[in-house]
Amino acid sequence: MCPVLELTDVSKSYAKSDFVLDKVSFAVPAGTIMGLVGENGAGKTTVIGCILNTLFRDGGTVRLFGSELSDGDRELRENIGVVYDGDNFPDHLSAGQLADIMRGVYRQWDDAAFQGYLDSFSITREQKIKSYSKGMTMKLAIAAALAHHPRLLILDEATSGLDPIVRDEMLDVFLGFVEDESHSILLSSHITSDLERIADHITFLHRGKVVLTASKDDLIYRYAVLRCKERQFEAIDPKDIIAYRKKEYQIDVLVPNGKEARQKYKDVVADQTTIDEIMLLLVKGKTK
Numbered sequence: 032m033c034p035v036l037e038l039t040d041v042s043k044s045y046a047k048s049d050f051v052l053d054k055v056s057f058a059v060p061a062g063t064i065m066g067l068v069g070e071n072g073a074g075k076t077t078v079i080g081c082i083l084n085t086l087f088r089d090g091g092t093v094r095l096f097g098s099e100l101s102d103g104d105r106e107l108r109e110n111i112g113v114v115y116d117g118d119n120f121p122d123h124l125s126a127g128q129l130a131d132i133m134r135g136v137y138r139q140w141d142d143a144a145f146q147g148y149l150d151s152f153s154i155t156r157e158q159k160i161k162s163y164s165k166g167m168t169m170k171l172a173i174a175a176a177l178a179h180h181p182r183l184l185i186l187d188e189a190t191s192g193l194d195p196i197v198r199d200e201m202l203d204v205f206l207g208f209v210e211d212e213s214h215s216i217l218l219s220s221h222i223t224s225d226l227e228r229i230a231d232h233i234t235f236l237h238r239g240k241v242v243l244t245a246s247k248d249d250l251i252y253r254y255a256v257l258r259c260k261e262r263q264f265e266a267i268d269p270k271d272i273i274a275y276r277k278k279e280y281q282i283d284v285l286v287p288n289g290k291e292a293r294q295k296y297k298d299v300v301a302d303q304t305t306i307d308e309i310m311l312l313l314v315k316g317k318t319k
């Protein structure tokens with residue numbers, strides 16, 4: 032089966048900005064959740080804009096469900112649900128009024144499903160969005176994105192700003208969504224604990240480039256960080272080093288296979304790592 036979403040060498044620059052999105056490639060297979068992480072300004076929102084054609088790409092291709100999205104492509108758009116961190120809808124509307132609009136936008140709009148989400152999120156049809164809390168705003172956006180039965184959900188920092196309880200609830204909704212193996216999610220987030228909980232794969236962006244893309248289980252259970260003294264560091268084969276960071280008393284070295292490294296470099300401590308630590312090493316560290 033072809034990936035639900037596939038980016039190949041997607042590039043983008045902005046006028047009056049040094050930032051360049053540089054040949055970004057990754058794929059999101061059906062039934063999986065891809066986490067997109069990177070420092071502020073790494074290019075996550077730009078990637079999402081290029082996927083949705085809201086930004087003009089300088090080069091590269093984006094394939095959704097095996098086809099390229101064009102501006103008037105209603106069929107493909109029906110199959111994508113999008114949730115942004117900020118304002119998703121005009122705030123003078125109520126959830127009920129939003130449903131009336133969405134019914135005209137999406138052929139697949141399912142009012143019963145929308146009502147089901149509203150009920151489970153404790154949102155009434157009458158209350159105006161302007162009086163919502165941040166959590167309610169996000170829940171409404173997620174309900175609206177899911178109610179037209181998309182196959183791909185794109186979430187740009189959709190869980191940031193939510194308290195741990197609401198976040199946990201939303202993560203369960205996302206996991207429920209991908210139980211259908213034709214569904215997928217691309218989720219950009221700073222909250223790496225969320226990604227550790229739900230992502231199947233993680234793509235790390237740094238200064239507009241993909242610096243690493245791997246399965247979450249590999250990142251957590253296969254990759255490792257070696258804690259080295261200078262002389263131990265010098266003995267490490269550069270081919271084994273993804274990134275390293277010199278600290279006051281030790282050098283942390285990210286390697287792709289902790290088990291192999293433990294056998295090869297017997298006197299070095301090799302720790303299991305976290306998405307946060309990997310991101311720090313990729314962003315603040317160096318490559319050999």
Ligand SMILES: Nc1ncnc2c1ncn2[C@@H]1O[C@H](COP(=O)(O)OP(=O)(O)OP(=O)(O)O)[C@@H](O)[C@H]1O
Pocket residue numbers: 045046047048050069070071072073074075076077078
């Ligand atoms: N319209 C624009 N014109 C010029 N530069 C822009 C524009 N939009 C974004 N940029 C620049 O592109 C870079 C990437 O921004 P982008 O919003 O994609 O990053 P991000 O990873 O989503 O960041 P954050 O985590 O802070 O939301 C930044 O340096 C930003 O200033």
